Structure formats: C-alpha cells, structure tokens
Amino acid sequence: MLRTRVLVGTILVLAMSGILLGDAYFLPHAPFLLAAVLALGWSGTRELWRMLPAADRPPAEVVGCCVPLVLAANWLPYLSGIVFASPWLPVFAAFVFAAFVTMLFETLNYSADGRATARIAHALLVFVYLGLLPSFLVQLRWLPHHAGAALAAAIFVPKIGDIFALLTGMAIGKHKFTPLLSPKKTWEGFAGGLIAAIVAAVAFHLAAPDLFALGLGHALAFGGAVGLAGVFGDLVESLFKRDCHTKDASATVPGFGGILDVVDSILYSAPVAYFILVW
Secondary structure (H helix, E strand, O other): OHHHHHHHHHHHHHHHHHHHHHHOOOOOOOHHHHHHHHHHHHHHHHHHHHHOOHHHOOOHHHHHHHHHHHHHHHHHHHHHOOOOOOOOHHHHHHHHHHHHHHHHHHHHOOOOOOOHHHHHHHHHHHHHHHHHHHHHHHHHHHOOOOHHHHHHHHHHHHHHHHHHHHHHHHHHOOOEEEOOOEEEEEHHHHHHHHHHHHHHHHHHHHHOHHHOOOOHHHHHHHHHHHHHHHHHHHHHHHHHHHHOOOOOOOOOEOOOEOHHHHHHHHHHHHHHHHHHHHO
C-alpha cells in the first residue's frame, strides 16, 4: 500500500508540476489549470454526492452542473475581457445562482417527503466545499507577482505535510490524535507533518524570496498555518466519510481512495494560504 501510494503520489506531483509549467505560457487563460479544476471538481462532486444518504442527495444534475459553473467563473474576467470590480464577483454570483437554482428546483418538484430542506443544505455544502474553497486556490494563479510559486506553495506545502505525517506516524506514532474520526492518526504524525510543512514553506521562500512579503517569518507563519489547516482538512473529509458510513470517497486513485482523499487537505488550507499570501 505504501509503495503504491508513493508511486501514485509521485505521478500526481509530476502532473501538477506540468500543469503549472504549461500554463505559464498561456497566462492569463491558464487552460490546463481550468481543465484540471473542472475535472477534479466534477469527480469530487460525484464522490461526495454518492456518500450522502440516498434520500438526502441533492439533484445530481443540479450539483453536477453548478459546481463546475462556480469553478469556471474564476476564469470569466480573463476569458471574456469584461472588467469586474473584483475577480471574485463572478464566483460569488455563480454561487448565489447555484443556491437559487437548487431551492427553485426543490420548490418546483416538492413531493412532501420531508427531505427537501436536507437536500438543499447538502447542495450548499457541496457548492462551498467543492466550488468556493477551491476558488481560493485558483485565484492565486493571477497574482501580479510569483503567481506560479504561490499556487505551487498552496498545493505542495499541505501535501508535503500529509506525506510526512503518514511517514512519521508509521515510524514512531503511538499516541492517538483523533480515535473516532481517524484512528490511524497520531500526535507524533501530526508533529512530523507540521514540521515538514514549515520546512517546505521555508524552501519556497529560499526559491522565491519575494513570495513572502515579510521574509522568513512570513514563510514560517505560512507553513505552520497552512500545515495546520491541511490537517483539519483531512479530518473534515474523515468526518464526512464517518458520518456517511463510508471508508473511502471512492477507489479512483490507487493507494489513496478517491479524489476527495487526495485533495482534502488542499481544499481546507486554500483560503488560509490565500489570505496569508494576499493580505
């Protein structure tokens, strides 16, 4: 299992690196990132939808169309030529539209089964988790300086923390971190992953000194905050799986489980990375 996870993880790292490097020649359009984000968003939506209890699943056609719509809205200012007051305006407009469509669908198809409110709530969860959260990551692609490095740091710092948390936990882990949500996680693994995330952030600082405006201290804060958010992102996805009585989101990615099992830490840490780098 570990060998498979390392092999698949290496392939994913190379693929993501290729997307970042390839898009550098096509900015501001970033077509490879757009294709990757839409594919991952659709796959993640499908996995999360399948985890939900059948009676509480929002309409598949609604979430299946609206999540890609929210994600694609990030590109509207750069593909349309329209000048928006903020690049976030199309994203939030798409999110509100998705919410309205969901509520309208349930209203027009009301069947008195007592589950309409739960379906709407789950649809909003999907839109936030797989529409808004990844948008914080995507928006880093258009920073005026070191956009590629910023996006790479937001992706690789939490994932490096993930990898070293696993390795440290396997090597010396003894004290359980969250026995109910994730029995295999340990405090030793948590510490190892957090240290690795901080070291990774420092490495990004050395490679691109202007990435962190306040210097080394900024990089240390980024590594610690993003690494910590990544841990909780993993736990949030574990919460979804435990609450829905599912072991893995799917079997799409060998050694990991599903798409959500791969991107969970990145989704949760994306807003943290964005605010630390932008503000």
